[in-house]
Amino acid sequence: xxxxxxxxxxxxxxxxxxxxxxxxxxxxWFVNSRAxxxxxxxxxxxxxxxxxxxxHNELGEADFVRPVTGQRRARLDELFQRxxxxxxxxxxxxxxxxxxxxxSTSPALIGxxxxxDEMALExxxxxxxxxxVSEIEQGGRRIKAxxxxxxxxxxxxxxxxxxxxxxxxxxRITDQARNTLYPVAGFLxxxxxxxxxxxxxxxxxVTAAVEIRNEQLVEQATRLEQSLAFAQxxxxxxxxxxxxxxxxxxRLVELDRLKDEFLSLVSHExxxxxxxxxxxxxxxxxxxxxxxxxxxRRFLKAVERNSGRLLRLVGDLxxxxxxxxxxxxxERAKVDVAALAADCVEAAQPVADQRAIDLQLAAVxxxxxxxxxxxxxxxxxxxxxxxxxxxPEGGRVEIRTSTxxxxxxxxxxxxxxxxxxxEQSRLFERFFRxxxxxxxxxxxxxxxxxxxxxxxxxxxxxxxxxxxxGKGTTFRVELPLREAxxxxxxxxxx
Amino acid sequence: MIEPAPSNxxxxxxxxxxxxxxxxxxxxxxxxxxxxxxxxxxxEALRVALGQVPxxxxxxxxxxxxxxxxxxRELRRAEPTSAMPIILLTARAQEAxxxxxxxxxxxxxxRKPFDARDLxxxxxRLLSRGPEPS
Numbered sequence: 001x002x003x004x005x006x007x008x009x010x011x012x013x014x015x016x017x018x019x020x021x022x023x024x025x026x027x028x029w030f031v032n033s034r035a036x037x038x039x040x041x042x043x044x045x046x047x048x049x050x051x052x053x054x055x056h057n058e059l060g061e062a063d064f065v066r067p068v069t070g071q072r073r074a075r076l077d078e079l080f081q082r083x084x085x086x087x088x089x090x091x092x093x094x095x096x097x098x099x100x101x102x103x104s105t106s107p108a109l110i111g112x113x114x115x116x117d118e119m120a121l122e123x124x125x126x127x128x129x130x131x132x133v134s135e136i137e138q139g140g141r142r143i144k145a146x147x148x149x150x151x152x153x154x155x156x157x158x159x160x161x162x163x164x165x166x167x168x169x170x171x172r173i174t175d176q177a178r179n180t181l182y183p184v185a186g187f188l189x190x191x192x193x194x195x196x197x198x199x200x201x202x203x204x205x206v207t208a209a210v211e212i213r214n215e216q217l218v219e220q221a222t223r224l225e226q227s228l229a230f231a232q233x234x235x236x237x238x239x240x241x242x243x244x245x246x247x248x249x250x251r252l253v254e255l256d257r258l259k260d261e262f263l264s265l266v267s268h269e270x271x272x273x274x275x276x277x278x279x280x281x282x283x284x285x286x287x288x289x290x291x292x293x294x295x296x297r298r299f300l301k302a303v304e305r306n307s308g309r310l311l312r313l314v315g316d317l318x319x320x321x322x323x324x325x326x327x328x329x330x331e332r333a334k335v336d337v338a339a340l341a342a343d344c345v346e347a348a349q350p351v352a353d354q355r356a357i358d359l360q361l362a363a364v365x366x367x368x369x370x371x372x373x374x375x376x377x378x379x380x381x382x383x384x385x386x387x388x389x390x391x392p393e394g395g396r397v398e399i400r401t402s403t404x405x406x407x408x409x410x411x412x413x414x415x416x417x418x419x420x421x422x423e424q425s426r427l428f429e430r431f432f433r434x435x436x437x438x439x440x441x442x443x444x445x446x447x448x449x450x451x452x453x454x455x456x457x458x459x460x461x462x463x464x465x466x467x468x469x470g471k472g473t474t475f476r477v478e479l480p481l482r483e484a485x486x487x488x489x490x491x492x493x494x
Numbered sequence: 495m496i497e498p499a500p501s502n503x504x505x506x507x508x509x510x511x512x513x514x515x516x517x518x519x520x521x522x523x524x525x526x527x528x529x530x531x532x533x534x535x536x537x538e539a540l541r542v543a544l545g546q547v548p549x550x551x552x553x554x555x556x557x558x559x560x561x562x563x564x565x566x567r568e569l570r571r572a573e574p575t576s577a578m579p580i581i582l583l584t585a586r587a588q589e590a591x592x593x594x595x596x597x598x599x600x601x602x603x604x605r606k607p608f609d610a611r612d613l614x615x616x617x618x619r620l621l622s623r624g625p626e627p628s
Contacts, residue, residue, distance in 0.1 A: 264586060268556060271585035275607035276514040282610050283521065311607065329590075 008207045013200055020195065024188045031184045035177035040146065043172050044131060047148035047165040059152055064096045064161030067111040068103045076103050090138055090145055091166040094152070097125055102161070106138075124149045125159050136166060144169040256325060263321040270314045277307050309443075316447040320430055323454035330372035330458055337376065337408050337479065338363040338401045344380040345399060348388060357391055359384075360398040366408045369481050375455045376479075382448045383412040383475050389442050390473070391416035403481075410477040418469040427465060428453040452477075504621050505529045505546065509539035509565070510554035510583065515606075519552060519583070522610055526617060536560025540568050547574045550620055552604075555584040555595065563598040570599035579620035583608070 058079055068076060080092055094103040099114040099121060114121065124130050130149040135142045145166040151159035167173075281304050283289060285297070292300070322328050345361045352359035380399075387397045395415040402409045417436050419427065426432045431446040452475075456463045460480050467473035506528040510516040513534075520530045531546060533539035536557045543551055543565075551569065555562035562582050569575040582595040585606040595603050602616050 268585040271606045272512055278607040279518040
């Protein structure tokens with residue numbers, strides 16, 4: 001990772017360097033050409049100066065008629081040696097208008113003609129100068145030379161010939177141009193160096209920042225990927241949990257169905273033999289098989305009683321199972337709870353009398369409510385039967401009905417043994433039996449109150465117990481008079 | 495031997511796979527003055543009912559082969575027995591079972607264990623009603 005920014009920095013630095021080098025090359029090329037042009041102009045000016053200042057007064061028309069000889073040539077040699085032949089001056093020619101070289105600092109050229117490929121003389125003879133670059137032989141070596149052609153003009157007269165000056169290109173032009181170029185190049189190199197020196201740390205910082213940002217982005221992307229992966233994982237877990245739950249639910253539904261089936265089966269299997277037991281017992285008790293003596297009758301009554309208990313137990317078990325499965329179906333009709341209480345008291349009177357219990361009914365007329373008559377009768381029967389069971393001989397049991405607001409109340413109060421507070425909360429649990437009931441061998445299955453509670457709750461009602469050991473017990477059932485669903489159901493039925 | 499006069503005692507079909515209950519119901523019905531023809535499976539009950547066309551059928555619900563509901567449906571579908579009174583005898587005392595029996599076409603039901611008086615009342619009521627006009 002740390003290698004990356006360095007490479008990036010190097011690449012940017014390289015591109016920048018190349019670009020700057022091109023720019024510097026262009027600048028140097030421009031400066032060079034300008035400096036060269038300037039040097040050439042200076043060379044021309046020098047030639048013009050020489051031509052103007054030195055030669056005009058010395059040269060005459062005779063010098064351009066035929067090649068000079070003798071004293072004149074010696075005079076011109078001296079003149080050129082003294083005044084003109086300085087550093088960088090290679091050669092000078094005097095050329096006649098017809099192209100013949102009449103004098104030259106290179107004696108071999110005197111009398112020869114200006115070669116045809118050389119500069120045309122006509123424009124020069126008309127008054128304008130000319131320039132050229134060529135290579136000449138000088139001292140046995142070829143030298144690049146800057147040539148200047150200037151007209152030689154006596155004051156106020158027409159040009160009488162051409163003055164040609166050869167200057168050393170390298171020393172006069174190139175070197176001079178270099179004098180300008182080199183400082184510029186040096187300056188540029190310095191500037192380039194400074195620029196690079198400044199640029200590299202900046203680039204480093206910039207690339208570092210870019211790299212940090214990049215890393216952050218990569219990290220963000222990684223985090224996003226991770227959270228996406230987490231989300232997917234979570235979704236998969238949820239999915240699997242859901243399917244597990246659904247599977248479990250299916251199993252529970254199946255188990256519930258099996259339980260119902262089992263209960264139904266058990267109920268059927270128990271009822272079938274009980275049908276025979278009770279049926280044949282009835283036959284014998286009806287004396288269809290001969291007369292019974294009192295003892296036989298008493299014994300058979302015991303059989304009948306207990307087979308009856310067994311039958312009720314089967315019924316209770318089935319009822320509780322149905323209530324558990326939420327399949328308690330109510331046959332709804334208008335029910336007079338006070339009348340139910342009265343019927344129950346009438347039915348229970350013989351048992352109460354037998355045990356010398358004072359069974360009282362304080363049933364105030366109450367409005368009819370919507371409910372299952374049979375089930376509600378079972379509630380009253382169970383509560384009264386319990387009260388009688390748990391009340392000692394000579395005790396008292398009172399049944400009351402009342403209305404408060406939209407509720408009908410049924411209370412069954414006894415002066416019995418009472419229920420300890422600790423047991424009261426468990427009283428409505430299935431198969432729960434109070435310690436006192438077990439100790440005193442009071443018969444029961446522990447299903448009665450569970451059934452009562454299930455029926456009351458199926459009617460959207462509630463049941464509570466108020467009791468203290470030795471002071472008796474009161475069960476209080478609250479049943480709503482108005483229940484939207486039941487009212488509708490009754491209207492539909494009507 | 496003198497040929498006994500054709501009985502005017504009503505003929506009742508009793509079907510139950512439990513031999514003891516079959517005997518018990520038969521005894522009670524005979525005491526009530528009925529002639530009883532017995533069946534021990536649903537298929538037998540259907541065959542006897544279609545063959546002899548009894549005045550009343552008392553059918554147990556839970557029997558091997560065809561159950562009481564199915565026999566009831568078949569009897570209702572057949573012309574000679576379509577109006578025959580049928581009592582279902584059921585140990586399945588749940589309301590749903592009762593409703594199912596009535597829906598199949600039974601006229602009444604008796605829950606096991608049954609009370610002799612209960613059986614007498616229902617049988618007498620259905621026999622006195624006679625065959626319903628179909």
